[in-house]
Amino acid sequence: MAELLKGAPVADAICARTREKAEALGSRGILPVLAIVRVGENDADVYYERSAMRRCEKSGVGVENVVLPASVSQAELLAKIRALNGDARIHGVLIFRPLPKAISDEAVRAALAPEKDVDGITDGSLAGVFTQSGRGFCPCTAQACAEILDYYGIDCTGRRAVVLGRSLVVGKPVSQLLLARNATVTVCHTRTRDLPRETKRADILIAAAGHAGTVGLEHVAAGQIVIDVGINTDSAGKLCGDVKFDEVEPFVTAITPVPGGVGTVTTSVLVSHVVEAAERQTRS
């Protein structure tokens, strides 16, 4: 039986720290505010929006919802983003992506002011992750993985971390966070030969492939800590991760559940970024 690395206590700890900081800002007359920009009515977006709003409320952070029709033009969206950049009441901006095909993702990312980029999508934020300079903000899901490791006292120094996936949203940034924690980091992906041989060597395995069932018994070894980033639905329509939990859980030392693991921590990281952004923007 593995230790279950649940997300809720991690999220609560982040939320408590965030609320404290938000109150300190409040005592200076500053309310940290997140603008959430949603184009269209995608179910996953609406779901995440509600969850982020609840978490903001719990942490003493305001929300401004910007909902645009799926037919919005790129020019209109960019104008809206620029207006939010220039609005001193707004400290952080979350833009749901992917956007409709008529809109250039690159143009949107370039339009957002890096200091308000609490979701880690701008060049400034990604450079900050790569250089570990503290500029910008790390993509929230990648940081959520590191927050779980930190909360449960898992020291990465000198240990082998294997990251499965190389996306800009999780795989690549989490590999940089693990490197900054002095792990020896291997990034695997769809072109990796003999994946089980690589993943079995891990002390810490981060599964961020984005496909249900990618990690099974043949990929793991005793003593491992497994962080499952996947949010997929199985053939029965049930939420599941990238890891075959029932197979893997009995053999490893610790594992995050899905749901209730990384995903639970992500919105609290987002809200902590909003408060951090407000602190940076109002520093005298």
Added chain:
Amino acid sequence: MAELLKGAPVADAICARTREKAEALGSRGILPVLAIVRVGENDADVYYERSAMRRCEKSGVGVENVVLPASVSQAELLAKIRALNGDARIHGVLIFRPLPKAISDEAVRAALAPEKDVDGITDGSLAGVFTQSGRGFCPCTAQACAEILDYYGIDCTGRRAVVLGRSLVVGKPVSQLLLARNATVTVCHTRTRDLPRETKRADILIAAAGHAGTVGLEHVAAGQIVIDVGINTDSAGKLCGDVKFDEVEPFVTAITPVPGGVGTVTTSVLVSHVVEAAERQTRS
């Protein structure tokens, strides 16, 4: 006996491509120009400056030397950089670092226009390396490693690449270039446990630790390709890499010499960036 992966033919091939592009620009009345900013009289800087100037001349690229006294103030240096940013005759800027202690490295990197950052030191360039977006320019030494692999027809796909070192100048960017070439990439460093065990697993080993003698016989295995990025001097004052060449060379399949390997390619990459920058800046 290993195949010797010499830098000279790689540099010559890059130089030939670059000269062709420079001539095409010339036919449109455009001379690509590199500004080299040197503060003080550091021997290594002066040496690299001469080598870059020779390579520019060979490739049909102009050079403007900016030499400032070691006593220059930060404000004066930043003003000079901004003047170069605004000077349409200058397409690329190389700034020797480390700079005197009184000058903030971060301020200098932030001051340089990303589109003229042919040495890959700005946030824009580093984000471009991380995202593989093609924006900015990769740090030249990291790209030189990849150019050697490409020139000698070494396919990285699915192979295990182990990078020893995690600097922003080599280790981190080269790990991204290898990932983009579909290698399974492991980054090792001073905190890695049992380094020989990691490096022996490599199909392609990039030694970028920055210390003479870091890689010996115990770190390598038959069949490996070794790229030695180190430029150090041994106890006898002789130039040497990070790899104990005499020990390692008989056992591996291919290896770059030092001198005559990666270092030889670096300036040709720099000059290719200047021409690429001129192309981008004058695209109609």
